[in-house]
Amino acid sequence: MTRTHALFSSLLLGAALALAGCDQPESDAQGLPDDRAKQENAQQRVLAGKVMYRERMAMPPQATVTVTLADVSRMDAPARMIAEQQIDNPGNVPVPFALRYDKSFADNDHPMAYAVRAEIRDGDGRLLWTTTQRHTVELGDKEANRNITVMLERVADSASAQPVTDKAQAKADGASFWATGNEPGWHLAVYPEERLVFVWDYGNSSMTTPNPGAKTEGAETIYMATTETGALKVEISEQDCEDVMSGEAFPYQVKVTRNSTLYSGCGQDL
Known part of the structure; x- marks a missing residue:
């Protein structure tokens, strides 16, 4: 074998080894973090929807929308919050939201024991719109919870509110x-x-x-x-x-x- 052929064969062998290394799945080295992320996602569900109000008017600059999901099953105790999302500078309604919660809550013996509420405040923290009635949701029924609408009522002007x-x-x-x-x-x-x-x-x-x-x-x-x-x-x-x-x-x-x-x-x- 000539020197040129030997050098060419060495190059081919190196390239083959490099390609073999590239074929190894990245998950072999990072499988555990990926598995943990998948497990965490499997334990979570999402309650999605939108916040609305009836007035044909824009929110003020620097407004904040806060949406919460709470366990209201006990009438003799304060509600327990299990999910919350705060949306800064949301623009105009409708404002979409997605509340992530542990799926164990969906296995509750009282599936209708959860309520969503929302409020909108201006940049100074003054309440502008809020829920005035309980908005009950059934966490165990994915279809019932798909794209729910939470309607807010406008709070009276600051002087009378x-x-x-x-x-x-x-x-x-x-x-x-x-x-x-x-x-x-x-x-x-x-x-x-x-x-x-x-x-x-x-x-x-x-x-x-x-x-x-x-x-x-x-x-x-x-x-x-x-x-x-x-x-x-x-x-x-x-x-x-x-x-x-x-x-x-x-x-x-x-x-x-x-x-x-x-x-x-x-x-x-x-």
């Missing part, structure tokens, strides 16, 4: 206890030996009663008041509580019953 009291003002006015909750937004202020002020429907409705004095039943503190407009029952339990929307921690779980309507939330001493 201010609640009767806020926490700072309530404290300045002498309130000793404050509670708040969602679905729909509400808050309660307790003024010692004076009154109870309950505000619901995101500040659009309110009820003031004389403070009847607190009663203790086991680990609960209870107020029961009656006025011409109806009855108000407040139950305060010393148990850790987390606000679903803000994530703020509170030392008390609170239930407020206005006539026959129950509101669940969290509370704190002022």
Whole structure:
């Protein structure tokens, strides 16, 4: 064999070995991370849909849409958030969303125990649109959850949307206890030996009663008041509580019953 032929044969052998190396699947070296990603995806499901409102108007610049999925199966406890998506500068409606949640929730014994809510705030954090009714979803039925529509209601102008009291003002006015909750937004202020002020429907409705004095039943503190407009029952339990929307921690779980309507939330001493 000549020198030229030997060199050519060596080049062919090197090229063949290089091609053989290229044929090895990349997953041999990176199979484990890929497998873990596939397993994680297999454990997740997606609840997709869009957020809408009826007004023919654009959102302000720097608006934010927040969509949450919560477990609302327990009427005697605050809702537990299991998925959330925040969309900054969404433009105009409809605003698409995709909430990822663990598929174990779809195996719940109470498949209709989940609700979606949404809100739109401006760049200063002021509430502009929000859900005013519970939007129940069935996680166990993929078809029923495909491209759901969450309709929002516009909040009144800022001048009239201010609640009767806020926490700072309530404290300045002498309130000793404050509670708040969602679905729909509400808050309660307790003024010692004076009154109870309950505000619901995101500040659009309110009820003031004389403070009847607190009663203790086991680990609960209870107020029961009656006025011409109806009855108000407040139950305060010393148990850790987390606000679903803000994530703020509170030392008390609170239930407020206005006539026959129950509101669940969290509370704190002022």
